[in-house]
Amino acid sequence: MHAETPNPTVAQDAYQQSIEKWRNKRIERLTAPEGWLSLIGLEWLQQGANKVGSAPDNHIVLQAGPAHLGVITLDKAGQVHIALTDGSGATVDGKAVREATLMDDAHVTGDASPTTVAFGTANFYVIDREGRKALRVRDSSAATRQHFLGIDYFPIDPSWRIVADWVPFNPPHDLQMGSVIGTIDIVKVPGKAVFTRDGHTYELLPYQEEPGGELFFVLADRTSGHETYGAARFLYAALSVNGKVVLDFNKAVNPPCAFTSYATCPLAPPENRLDLRITAGEKKYRGGH
Structure with missing residues (x-):
């Protein structure tokens, strides 16, 4: 007997549901009394x-x-x-x-x-x-x-769940991160995620908000300032496994600064401004200040 090939529609539905569930949790956190x-x-x-x-x-x-x-x-x-x-x-x-x-x-x-x-x-x-x-x-x-107006998204697109190559830096590199309040932090970058899209290669540099924590990418792209928030979007990724990192741009989110003028968010560094339209994740907030 031949092994049955997995049904792509079932896999796609499961993926769609997992992103929707993730988004609901994100909104719960954002709208919590202390959010x-x-x-x-x-x-x-x-x-x-x-x-x-x-x-x-x-x-x-x-x-x-x-x-x-x-x-x-x-x-x-x-x-x-x-x-x-x-x-x-x-x-x-x-x-x-x-x-x-x-x-x-x-x-x-x-x-x-x-x-x-x-x-x-x-x-x-x-x-x-x-x-x-x-x-x-x-x-x-x-x-x-x-009076929260909810979040607008690009359609969920599994092709934006990208398995990138992870290139570790030993020792970690220093990266300057500016912020909306004019401060500059020096963060330690443990490596870079390298991926291809439409035949072009792109690199993104993350840091860790706490030692041993997830990879945290502050990025901008060709949609920034148009369909998406101008300063940056945030993306979290699990640590590398076997030299690979999963970048799921369907989970790219607006920084707190997109919703309030009282936050002190980092800006996307020049190294993470991609010449690419990332048509996935959160769009600009309609109730933006």
Whole structure:
């Protein structure tokens, strides 16, 4: 007896379903109360005392919360301290305290989260970007979350699930990554993914957001700024197996900056700007700012 050849339609349907399932999970994360759509502020701290609250006489005017939340002090050593106003109703990591030191996202250890100050449906924590400190403010009732318009996609196309060759770099290469807020990070690139499309060869350089983590590609292509978000799209891929990396461009996503002006996303480096139309993955957000 001849072995039955697998039915391509069944395989295609299964692939279609797997991408749809993946997209649903992506939207769940994006629209979660703590997701990117809940951002309502990115407020840079000045050295010394910063009065914080929703009233216009504060140094930092929040879009939510009590008129006078408290005073945040940034000292010369980069430590951040908060003194809450009596009756503010705010908590620090869930506790009703008067004063606290705020640990930022760059200096927490292990699985710890940065110190969170919560008030009503809103909260903030401190982020550190090259030594500059800012409050990342979220509100689960933010208009961007309440009025999310959904995501538009190119049609799911299995031909954009590409098995690329993986060329490791030993030692890793340095790559300069600019960001929308004008900072430049140097990231370590463990290797490059090399693939062909329509007879042309292309290369993409990833980095890892955490040691041993997935490959993270920040890329742009001929659709960028037209059908897709101009600054970049993001693509994650599993680590190489037997010298191969799977680049599934049906999973190319918009960066948080496509949905909110309060994120600090990386820009596609020149090395990852491809002379190719990648007609797969997420399109520009209709509710873009």
